[in-house]
Amino acid sequence: MLDVKLIRETPDTIRADLKKRGMLDKLPLVDSAIEADSAWRAAKAQAEALRHELNEANRVIAELARKKQPIQAEQKKVAEFSQRLDAFAKVQDEQERVLEGIMMSLPNLLHESVPVGKDDSENVTVRTWGEPHAFDFTPKDHIEVLAALGMVDMERAAKISGARFFFLKGDAVKLEHAIMRYAVDVLSAKGFVPVEPPFMMRREPYGGVTDLNDFGPVIYKVEGEDLYMIATSEHPLVAMHSDEILQGGGLPLKYCGFSPCFRVEAGAHGKDTKGIFRTHQFYKVEQIAFARPEESWPLHEQLIANAEEIFQSLGLHYRVVNVCTGDMGSVAAKKYDLEAWMPVQGKFREMVSCSNCTDYQSRRLKVRFRDKQSEATKLVHTLNSTAVTTRVLVAIVENFQQKDGSVKIPGPLLPYMGGTASLARR
Numbered sequence: 001m002l003d004v005k006l007i008r009e010t011p012d013t014i015r016a017d018l019k020k021r022g023m024l025d026k027l028p029l030v031d032s033a034i035e036a037d038s039a040w041r042a043a044k045a046q047a048e049a050l051r052h053e054l055n056e057a058n059r060v061i062a063e064l065a066r067k068k069q070p071i072q073a074e075q076k077k078v079a080e081f082s083q084r085l086d087a088f089a090k091v092q093d094e095q096e097r098v099l100e101g102i103m104m105s106l107p108n109l110l111h112e113s114v115p116v117g118k119d120d121s122e123n124v125t126v127r128t129w130g131e132p133h134a135f136d137f138t139p140k141d142h143i144e145v146l147a148a149l150g151m152v153d154m155e156r157a158a159k160i161s162g163a164r165f166f167f168l169k170g171d172a173v174k175l176e177h178a179i180m181r182y183a184v185d186v187l188s189a190k191g192f193v194p195v196e197p198p199f200m201m202r203r204e205p206y207g208g209v210t211d212l213n214d215f216g217p218v219i220y221k222v223e224g225e226d227l228y229m230i231a232t233s234e235h236p237l238v239a240m241h242s243d244e245i246l247q248g249g250g251l252p253l254k255y256c257g258f259s260p261c262f263r264v265e266a267g268a269h270g271k272d273t274k275g276i277f278r279t280h281q282f283y284k285v286e287q288i289a290f291a292r293p294e295e296s297w298p299l300h301e302q303l304i305a306n307a308e309e310i311f312q313s314l315g316l317h318y319r320v321v322n323v324c325t326g327d328m329g330s331v332a333a334k335k336y337d338l339e340a341w342m343p344v345q346g347k348f349r350e351m352v353s354c355s356n357c358t359d360y361q362s363r364r365l366k367v368r369f370r371d372k373q374s375e376a377t378k379l380v381h382t383l384n385s386t387a388v389t390t391r392v393l394v395a396i397v398e399n400f401q402q403k404d405g406s407v408k409i410p411g412p413l414l415p416y417m418g419g420t421a422s423l424a425r426r
Helices: 004-009 011-021 024-066 072-105 142-148 154-161 171-189 203-209 212-218 234-239 293-313 360-365 391-399 411-416
Strands: 124-129 193-195 244-247 253-262 281-291 318-322 334-342 347-356 367-370 381-389
Touching: 004 011, 004 024, 004 072, 011 024, 024 072, 124 293, 142 391, 171 193, 171 253, 171 281, 171 293, 171 381, 171 391, 171 411, 203 212, 203 234, 203 360, 234 253, 234 281, 234 360, 234 381, 281 293, 293 318, 293 334, 293 347, 293 381, 318 347, 334 391, 347 391, 360 367, 360 381, 381 391
Parallel strands: 193 253, 244 367
Antiparallel strands: 124 318, 253 281, 281 381, 318 334, 334 347, 347 381
């Protein structure tokens, strides 16, 4: 959520940002917010003035009563003042709700380095690492390779769960878990505390970490309960410190979240329907950080560097892109995507998203910090970045498949594979 001071002092900053994002439909909300804020402040001023008169009238009543003089006239004033005060308080509450609703629906302010563009085709490449693998045969896509090895079953999963689900079998299960364990170990060595969060969240904290109008259609709702299946461990880990004042000396806080993720994939019909690249359920290791505002931008670069280190160690050719305004969600101020090369498709595909959300989430969740008890609190900045997901398994299968149909396992994962060096028919 944005600071309401922006509405009062520099509303044109918000308007300019909305235009950069292409969110012209949200421009009228700025004027509506200004009106609601003005009405709220006016009602508040009137209420404060009325409280002063009410206190004065009560003082006069006490003085008259002490002198045993009639107090009926002053009591009538008090009753009138109380009625008017209730009316102003009602206006205050109404306008505050309107203002908060608008502020919750406005996106974060973009960092100046975010490129302007209409969609992901205009994301800007920052750097590229490695080269595409050379094949002396025609490579197959991941689902063909895994199906031939008897390590995936889409048909039976569809029978019991529907489309975009799968059974993963045999050594492919070991490989998926090896990827996750490896990422957790790499991040733990860098000071990230491993956390396995709840896999469900209530609506109120969920609304603190993301704009449910924007992200809500992606989330599964538990019928009859105030619970939602988590789409990423970022959400419960950021909400974990809601309504807390953190010790400044302990910042940055760094967590390594591991969890399954559940996504409706609304709007993705017809896209990646074959295979296990885009599914309703997958595993993910996530980097989460709470930082001082002055530390957040260097830390943002560190988080993407951590992800790159993992991909480089696995030997996966990738590029990092600076995500443009038209491809940006509402929460991040800046986002990098790391995209791995998929040889069968002949293109880079997203594996990692790395975002600095500045104080957008912390203002909604009331996550603050201070160095001394006597100091005023400040909002922390929150950051998140994927480390790995099940998509890394897809990239490994496609990039390291062999002519005989087996899949070579990257060296860093071998210690987690129990002596298995390749995916092959046993």
